[in-house]
Structures are given as structure tokens and as C-alpha cells.
Amino acid sequence: MKRGKKYQESAKLIDRMTQYEPEEAIDLVKKTAVAKFDETVEAHIRLGVDGRHADQQVRGAVVLPHGTGKTVRVLVFAKGDKLAEAEAAGADFVGGEELIPKIQNEGWFEFDVVVATPDMMGVVGRLGRVLGPKGLMPNPKAGTVTMDVTKAVNDIKAGKIEYRLDKANIIHVPVGKASFSAEQLQDNFNTLMDAIVKAKPASAKGQYMKSVTLSSTMGPGVKVSTAKIG
Structure with a gap:
């Protein structure tokens, strides 16, 4: 080269x-x-x-x-009170099942990290084929599958x-x-x-x-x- x-x-x-x-x-x-x-x-x-x-x-x-010196865009999959909590914490995008076709069919990937509450993993799992290869699949070990969405969003934004x-x-x-x-x-x-x-x-x-x-x-x-x- x-x-x-x-x-x-x-x-x-x-x-x-x-x-x-x-x-x-x-x-x-x-x-x-x-x-x-x-x-x-x-x-x-x-x-x-x-x-x-x-x-x-x-x-x-x-x-x-x-x-990291980089602005990180966070998408949170949640429902109920957790939607408002994620928004208040500064998540860039918040939603549930309605986001699936947008990502799957329209190829929308304007986010860098995905966080999900455990009760949303059944929904998020359907995106495994598209999120997995990009390294975007939420994972408990990485702290991106959690009920504490405030901490997750704050930590990601902090670096x-x-x-x-x-x-x-x-x-x-x-x-x-x-x-x-x-x-x-x-x-x-x-x-x-x-x-x-x-x-x-x-x-x-x-x-x-x-x-x-x-x-x-x-x-x-x-x-x-x-x-x-x-």
C-alpha cells in the first residue's frame, strides 16, 4: 500500500x-x-x-x-415511564416497536449506541441481523441492557x-x-x-x-x- x-x-x-x-x-x-x-x-x-x-x-x-472527544448519539428502546426518563437524561432518540421498520426497512442508522430496557429486548432482538454486524446490539455486559436508563445515557455521553x-x-x-x-x-x-x-x-x-x-x-x-x- x-x-x-x-x-x-x-x-x-x-x-x-x-x-x-x-x-x-x-x-x-x-x-x-x-x-x-x-x-x-x-x-x-x-x-x-x-x-x-x-x-x-x-x-x-x-x-x-x-x-472520546466525539459526540455520541444514543437511541433508547423503552416503554412507559422509561421513555420520559430516557428523554430527560438526554437520549437523542427514544421509542419502541414503531422504530423497527424505520431501521429494518428504511436503513435508518443515525445513532452510535443503542440502549434497551430488559422488557424491550424481545422487540430489539428482531433487529439482531442488522444491529449485530454493526456492533450496535444492546448487551448486559456493556451496561446497555438496563432499567437504569438515566445512568446508561449519562455514562455514554460522558465517554x-x-x-x-x-x-x-x-x-x-x-x-x-x-x-x-x-x-x-x-x-x-x-x-x-x-x-x-x-x-x-x-x-x-x-x-x-x-x-x-x-x-x-x-x-x-x-x-x-x-x-x-x-
Whole structure:
């Protein structure tokens, strides 16, 4: 893949054989984020587990102290009093069964996170085929299937992110924007890594934290030393 001039210049700042301390890695990611827009800083974490086994799944959610820098649109499936509660909490879209055809047939996806009360999961389950592949299906482990819709909406708006393994046993998550201060990115990164270390499955054997890489949307990857992490 041919990379642009800016990318090639940025890549010269990084030694691909070196594993940097988190502080140093964050500084390098900020220096190499040279696109004309505010790039997202992402963490790519390879774990020594096999996600094909249910007892080795790593999945959950964590509220980043400084948020992600992105405005998140929340859709809440609820009924009765919970509809008004979700609206009061600041949900962008609130509804029930009437939203199913809008999503299923009209391809409406103007939301980033879906929250549902448990009594609505029968309805939401019918959207499994369209929400599932997009990673939008509400899940109790991520705190998006709950009766406490106020807390769910507040946490998401405050910067709650979901993490889960992909097929290659890697977690890809945003930890902020390139415009964040190094301290803000460090706080977010530490909070994320603590959550992932705590989520280590009891059945995981050998080295848990295989590799950690930080990068901006358009920038090169910077390897992070895992010596002090988990």
C-alpha cells in the first residue's frame, strides 16, 4: 500500500523495533497526527486468549475520564415511564416497536449506541441481523441492557466506550483525540488498560497482554511496552 508523503515523514520519527513507554508513545502519536482534521487516537490490544471459547471472551465497557472527544448519539428502546426518563437524561432518540421498520426497512442508522430496557429486548432482538454486524446490539455486559436508563445515557455521553475482541483476538478502541493533552490521553489509556487487565478471564493461560499499539487515524502505529501493564 503506497503511503502519502506526510505518513512517510511521520513514520521516520518512530523506531518500529522499539516498544515505547506509554508516555513516550502518546507523545509520538500526537507528533505524527498531521492530518487536516482532529484525528482519533486508537489503541489496538492483542490478547493471549482464544475468543472462540465462551470462557475466554473479553468484553465490557469503561467510562474514559476525559471522554472520546466525539459526540455520541444514543437511541433508547423503552416503554412507559422509561421513555420520559430516557428523554430527560438526554437520549437523542427514544421509542419502541414503531422504530423497527424505520431501521429494518428504511436503513435508518443515525445513532452510535443503542440502549434497551430488559422488557424491550424481545422487540430489539428482531433487529439482531442488522444491529449485530454493526456492533450496535444492546448487551448486559456493556451496561446497555438496563432499567437504569438515566445512568446508561449519562455514562455514554460522558465517554463510555465498549471493548470486545475481534476474530483475531484484538481489541480496537478510541482513547481520545489528537487535540487532547498528553495527560488526558494518558489518563484515558490507563483507565482502559486497567479495565482490560481486570477483565482477564480465569481460564486464560500464559501471557495475557501480547501487544499494545497506539496510532492516530492516519498515522503510523507506535508499539507500547507491556512490561508495566497487567
